[in-house]
Amino acid sequence: MDFTLRETRFLALLLIAGLVAILTRHFRVPYTVGLVAAGILASFLPFFSDLPSSKxxxxxxxxxxxxxxAAIHIRWKELRKEMPVIALLATLGVCLSAAVTAFGMRCLVGWGWISSLLFGILIAATDPVSVIATFKESGVRGRLSLLVEAESLFNDGTAAVIFAVVLAIVGGSAPTVGSVAATLVLTIGGGVVCGALVGGVILLLTRRSQDHLIEFTFTTIAAFGSFLLAEHFHFSGILAVLTAGLLVGNLGSGGLVSARGKEAVEGYWEYICFLVNSIIFIGIGVHQAQQDFKRILLPAVIAILLVLLGRAASVYPCCAMFFGSRLRVKRTHQFVLFWGGLRGALALALAAGLPTGLPGRETIMSVTFAVVAFSIFVQGLSMTALLRRVGELAFGSRNR
Structure with missing residues (x-):
């Protein structure tokens, strides 16, 4: 691509992001929904039609x-208390959701078992990008926010491992139960170790400085370095970043690297996330506009219903296991966990990583886009009203 065209595209993305932020705050519409809608409109511009969307x-x-x-704002003391609930939702919950969706697509739509399994897995994990953006925008705090956001961060590890195992089967490998368990432990454990290693080194370096510019630099290295190190060894990159973020956010003065640089570092990362979220959701909108949904209307509707059923089958049984204990999850919180299990960029990225020779690959990708569209426009638009309904937001409060 011509260098000038890349510059123009980037500046156009910034302009769209800024205008959408102003308009969505004025009209009290979720920012992520506004970005996707703007992306759909932007798809008619020639230099947006080939926006990259690779895994x-x-x-x-x-x-x-x-x-x-997201990780640097999670307090370890609170996370540790809720870890049994989060871990169950992020492991057993993902497996239940994937099984319901895969079985339904096989029986109701007639897809092959491999295609059904891959789709069930890639759509099972709630997307941290969508979930965190929605809850941050709504201003939700407390236990509910921790449960929803932390689960969305942790359940990627489970989905990624199962996805890799099924892909190995597609490629002709036949993993045993023992090898699957070993892969799961290695992927999760390796990711945590890589994140702890990078996060620990960064903490040692930043504590020698009170300069917020140096803290910007080293925390950026922590975010990308932990991910790349883990991915290099085929571990979970997201768990590595999560671990590094938890370390940086919980160790040191005031929960961040230095007391003096706390506000500056938080402001830096808030802007980075604003920028990245804008690129992601505008990109989703651009690619949504390129889908021929009429061709896959029936499979898409069935998939949406199955994904919702699968989410219910994961949330309610898992939460029921803690009934009567101090970790009991309120019914209203369970419903928010169910309806707030948004799908987005993560599902699309995994779908983009499907083997090119997989039968029905393009159909799977189109159905994934349809589920994501429903998640963003229906679930996303209704989240603020739902949160008010269950008492997590005051009536009349605005989206930030």
Whole structure:
């Protein structure tokens, strides 16, 4: 691509992001929904029609800063208390959701078992990009915010491992139960170790400085370095970034690197996330506009219903296991967990990574786009009203 065209496209993205931010705050519409709508309109511009959407761009460039920024605001003391609930939702919950969706697509739509399994897995994990953006925008705090955001961060590890195992089967490999378990432990454990290693080194370096510019630099290295190190060894990059973010956010003065630089560092990462979210959701809108949804209308409707059913089958049984304990999840919170399980960039990135020779690959990608469109426009638009309904937001409060 011509260098001038790249510059023009980037400046146009910034302009659209700024205008959408102003308009959505004025009309009290979720920012992410506004960005996707703007992306659909922008798709008619010639230099937006080929906006990159590869798995590599999403995972290596756009996802790490969003995960890191969310992680540095999670307090370890609170996370540790809720870890049993979060871990169950992020493991058993993902498996239940994937199984319901895969079985339904096989029986109701007639897809092959492999295609159904891959789709069920890639659509099972709630997307941290969409979830965190929506909850931050609504201003939700407390236990509900922690449960929803932390689950969306952790359940990627489970989905990624299962996805890799099924892809290995497609490629002719036949993994045993033992090898699957070993892969799961290695992927999760390796990601945590890589994140702890990079985060620990960064903490040692930043504590020698009170300069917020140096803190910007080193925290950026922590976000991308932990991810790339873990991915290099085929571990979970997202868990690595999450671990590094938790370390940086919880160790040191005031929960961040230095007391003096706390506000500056938070402001820096808030802007980075604003920029990255804008690129992601405008990109989703551009590619949504290029889909021929009429061709896959029936499979898409069935998939949407199955994804909702799968989410219910994961949330309610998992939460029921804690009934009567101090970790009991309120019914209203369970419903928010169910309806707030948004799908977005993560599902699209995994779909883009499907083997090119997979039967029905293009159909799977189109159906994935349809589920994401429903998630953003229906679930996303109704989240603020739902949060008010269950008492998590005051009536009359604005989206930030």
């Amino acid at each position: 590599e761009v999403m995972f290596n460039l756009l996802l790490p800063p969003l995960i890191f920024e």
